[in-house]
Amino acid sequence: MTAxxxxxxxxxxxxxxxxxxxxxxxxxxxxxxxxxxFVLRIExxxxxxxxxxxxxxxxxxxxxxxxxxxxxxxxxxxxxxYIQSERTDLYRRYxxxxxxxxxxxxxxxxxxxxxxxxxxxxxxxxxxxxDRRALKLTPAEVEAKLAEGVPAVVRMxxxxxxxxxxxxxxxxxxxxxxxxxxDQVLLKSDKFPTYHLANVVDDHLMGITHVIxxxxxxxxxxxxxxxxxxxxxxxxxxxxxxxLLNPDKSKLSKRQxxxxxxxxxxxxxxxxxxxxxxxLLGWNPGDERExxxxxxxxxxxxxxxxxxxxxxxxxEKLAWxxxxxxxxxxxxxxxxxxxxxxxxxxxEEVAPGYALNVITLVKERMSVPSDLATAxxxxxxxxxxxxxxxxxxxxxxxxxxxxxxxxEALRDVDPFDEGAIERVxxxxxxxxxxxxxxxxxxxRLCLSGESVGPGLFEMMKVLGKETxxxxxxxxxxxxxxxxxxxxG
RNA sequence: GCCCCCAUCGUCUAGAGGCCUAGGACACGGGCUUUUCAAGCCUGUAACAGGGGUUCAAAUCCCCUUGGGGGCACCA
Numbered sequence: 183m184t185a186x187x188x189x190x191x192x193x194x195x196x197x198x199x200x201x202x203x204x205x206x207x208x209x210x211x212x213x214x215x216x217x218x219x220f221v222l223r224i225e226x227x228x229x230x231x232x233x234x235x236x237x238x239x240x241x242x243x244x245x246x247x248x249x250x251x252x253x254x255x256x257x258x259x260x261x262x263x264y265i266q267s268e269r270t271d272l273y274r275r276y277x278x279x280x281x282x283x284x285x286x287x288x289x290x291x292x293x294x295x296x297x298x299x300x301x302x303x304x305x306x307x308x309x310x311x312x313d314r315r316a317l318k319l320t321p322a323e324v325e326a327k328l329a330e331g332v333p334a335v336v337r338m339x340x341x342x343x344x345x346x347x348x349x350x351x352x353x354x355x356x357x358x359x360x361x362x363x364x365d366q367v368l369l370k371s372d373k374f375p376t377y378h379l380a381n382v383v384d385d386h387l388m389g390i391t392h393v394i395x396x397x398x399x400x401x402x403x404x405x406x407x408x409x410x411x412x413x414x415x416x417x418x419x420x421x422x423x424x425x426l427l428n429p430d431k432s433k434l435s436k437r438q439x440x441x442x443x444x445x446x447x448x449x450x451x452x453x454x455x456x457x458x459x460x461x462l463l464g465w466n467p468g469d470e471r472e473x474x475x476x477x478x479x480x481x482x483x484x485x486x487x488x489x490x491x492x493x494x495x496x497x498e499k500l501a502w503x504x505x506x507x508x509x510x511x512x513x514x515x516x517x518x519x520x521x522x523x524x525x526x527x528x529x530e531e532v533a534p535g536y537a538l539n540v541i542t543l544v545k546e547r548m549s550v551p552s553d554l555a556t557a558x559x560x561x562x563x564x565x566x567x568x569x570x571x572x573x574x575x576x577x578x579x580x581x582x583x584x585x586x587x588x589x590e591a592l593r594d595v596d597p598f599d600e601g602a603i604e605r606v607x608x609x610x611x612x613x614x615x616x617x618x619x620x621x622x623x624x625x626r627l628c629l630s631g632e633s634v635g636p637g638l639f640e641m642m643k644v645l646g647k648e649t650x651x652x653x654x655x656x657x658x659x660x661x662x663x664x665x666x667x668x669x670g
Numbered sequence: 671g672c673c674c675c676c677a678u679c680g681u682c683u684a685g686a687g688g689c690c691u692a693g694g695a696c697a698c699g700g701g702c703u704u705u706u707c708a709a710g711c712c713u714g715u716a717a718c719a720g721g722g723g724u725u726c727a728a729a730u731c732c733c734c735u736u737g738g739g740g741g742c743a744c745c746a
Contacts, residue, residue, distance in 0.1 A: 193746045228745055293744075300743095309672050310742065335744055353675070362673050362742090370744040377746050401674055401741040424676080431738060459682095462695095466683060470694045489683080492739065496681050499696045509709090547708045572706090607705095622705040634707035 186218035186391045193225045194236030197442040198243040201426040204460040209394050210249045211483035222254030224265040227374045243443050261388040266380050273375035276383050277336045285412040288334045289316035312365045336369035346404040351421035358404040382409040394421045424464045425492040450550030455504035463493040505549040513541040516551045523552035529562045539644050565631025572633035576623040582662040589654045598647040600639040628657025
């Protein structure tokens with residue numbers, strides 16, 4: 183068998199939908215796994231919905247996700263151009279061919295006339311379908327209207343009472359009665375093709391062997407099959423992927439959460455996590471593994487293991503996966519991923535070596551790289567606020583004195599490592615005849631402003647003696663004042 | 671309304687007639703560990719939509735019902 187050629191054919195709406203990402207991913211994985219070719223084609227035949235910069239945004243997002251395409255806008259290829267608006271005469275030629283061979287016809291109905299027709303059909307309770315009134319026109323009348331420049335569309339002439347059948351790689355044999363099919367418009371009055379024509383023509387011309395796309399296309403596939411037959415072209419294999427769903431099980435859409443890849447990207451979701459997560463929405467390896475790199479997915483992927491039913495896009499599991507992938511990353515990479523949020527948080531002058539020490543310490547409790555600049559900001563700047571809850575719980579009138587005693591003892595610790603720090607803190611507790619917790623919690627509060635965090639002694643080591651002593655001093659001053667104030 | 675598709679824990683899913691007392695993961699509950707919170711480890715709750723067949727045997731095959739979804743544009 184020759185190497186397959188597949189394509190991802192989005193229309194440039196301005197952003198990449200996560201459903202589109204999964205479609206692109208499956209196409210990509212299929213192609214890479216089979217040593218085939220992955221093509222990107224832009225379906226921008228609706229001139230009323232043009233979005234500035236959409237193509238750039240799309241390719242950039244795909245690149246971010248790691249889904250490199252072999253042919254497409256920007257990279258070129260032997261079947262270009264890969265943007266449909268640049269191929270319009272092609273579609274016109276094929277539309278004309280269908281007219282010549284009697285597989286399609288001109289129609290001159292105005293939108294108002296079509297609306298009226300549908301209203302009438304609705305009233306009569308019959309399925310909405312073009313009534314072929316244009317077919318009553320004589321060839322001379324058609325010629326005349328064309329010559330006059332009356333706006334015309336080209337409609338496909340669906341044969342009556344035949345069964346249209348196709349094999350779907352995922353769903354098996356799918357059948358439709360042609361009587362159910364409408365005489366679909368192929369060429370609009372602005373001379374641009376509709377999706378159906380452009381898609382079929384391009385898939386054929388570009389040598390696409392497998393059409394892997396969303397389930398929402400199943401019901402228009404018979405029209406496509408008919409077009410292939412009209413042209414006498416070989417049918418590609420179809421694989422219609424199950425839909426991605428909202429929590430309420432409707433087709434994944436905006437309004438019920440984020441659907442744009444860039445939204446998740448902006449939240450600090452790693453490409454690895456998004457890809458991994460979305461890959462498992464409809465596909466699984468057949469065993470119990472869940473964490474995959476793109477390379478591993480490429481090795482394992484098969485259309486045979488794609489399911490049939492829709493999958494809810496479960497943000498919680500995505501978050502878990504992001505935590506997993508974050509932890510698996512080298513510290514250096516986490517640092518560079520966190521860099522933008524560090525800047526945003528005003529942390530410009532951080533020594534990389536120090537930041538790396540922090541990452542090593544807190545990596546296990548990070549879920550996104552940007553946590554470094556938010557949840558763990560206190561490693562880089564003295565705490566701005568102190569947890570009120572912890573202060574109430576752990577700060578007693580005698581605490582100030584105790585903590586000052588610890589600070590005093592800490593002054594001589596050298597080297598300032600966790601073992602030594604712990605020893606000194608515990609000795610001090612014993613000497614003061616208080617439980618270690620009576621010192622540990624207030625210390626944490628002084629040092630980080632928080633009640634929770636990594637182990638105190640490791641944390642102190644990373645912060646360094648000087649910073650610790652400074653923060654303790656400052657903390658005691660602020661916290662005892664606040665306690666005084668709030669106690670009366 | 672018409673056409674098509676789908677149906678296992680709340681969610682993602684394993685399961686291709688006996689390995690199923692239905693497995694894993696997320697989430698949730700409990701426990702261990704611990705200076706705290708996470709993590710980790712142990713553990714608990716939780717599903718074959720319903721009804722008929724076929725078969726010695728059905729979550730798995732067939733039919734019906736129900737439920738959910740998708741599509742019915744000069745949008746893709």
